[in-house]
């Protein structure tokens with residue numbers, strides 16, 4: 587059994603090596619065609635240009651930001667997995683490469699396709715950077731789950747067994763030889779773009795369609811750099827918990843790259859006030875790690891942060907129309923009624939209470955609700971940390 591497994595792996599590695607060799611010769615040809623001066627003459631074995639340009643932007647299938655010219659901002663497309671009809675999903679990448687060496691920070695958004703404030707946060711940070719004043723680099727990977735973004739939905743439409751929807755944030759670190767396009771897309775991104783170019787990383791999210799969240803950060807505060815980064819955001823809630831092992835931030839952590847997930851409010855819309863808090867926090871991180879100059883602004887201490895290690899889920903027992911009795915960020919007590927639910931006649935069919943003392947971190951924003959759906963999550967501190975398995979981060 588072990589022998590068979592090894593044989594399969596060897597064969598897979600051989601196939602990957604063959605593909606890489608073809609990619610390398612294409613890259614050499616593409617480098618020769620580079621006419622915009624972005625090729626520095628340094629060795630660029632780590633960057634493979636496909637030779638294509640889309641809307642004037644060069645396409646790469648592998649990137650080493652050491653190959654990019656210092657003191658400039660570079661706009662690239664990363665070639666992801668192919669679509670059912672054969673073209674590639676292209677992921678938008680911006681690299682602000684500092685004039686001097688330093689930490690390499692990666693900012694990711696769009697792992698879920700309906701989370702617009704996360705994309706806008708990363709775009710806004712990139713717009714504030716001046717590579718000439720920077721030490722190190724900031725790489726933005728903006729639209730990871732391209733097909734999900736095209737249809738403004740959380741999940742990636744997968745056609746392998748008829749149309750299905752796949753959660754891209756349960757796929758990491760992916761597998762370039764995996765049995766789905768999402769697994770392969772994740773593997774390509776992780777192996778050829780994210781992992782090789784990151785010393786630190788942040789994966790931005792929001793609540794999901796139908797479920798809004800307060801401004802908060804989620805990550806494992808026992809990791810010193812994760813704790814440092816999360817505490818630099820002027821937001822009021824931190825969920826000190828690693829969460830599902832298949833999340834992108836845990837794939838980074840597993841290979842020694844500190845990472846966590848900010849949650850920038852409600853899905854589908856832009857929340858400019860909340861975006862501003864996360865932009866300020868991200869700039870604080872870049873200043874603290876010496877990537878950009880300047881004084882750190884407001885931090886978690888200024889926001890009177892509440893740190894909890896658990897999320898208590900309030901789960902609907904009935905179908906019907908939900909009315910919340912408390913607001914996001916509100917302090918609640920164990921036993922306090924947080925929502926009621928009516929049927930179409932207007933009769934109250936259910937009343938929901940918090941089981942814990944804590945703060946309201948998330949609430950269903952669609953009014954209708956099926957049994958089993960989360961109505962709310964209450965962030966609290968527990969002697970034994972507990973996960974809310976259905977938490978839609």
Ligand SMILES: [Zn+2]
Nearest residue numbers: 698791792979
């Ligand atoms: Zn998300």
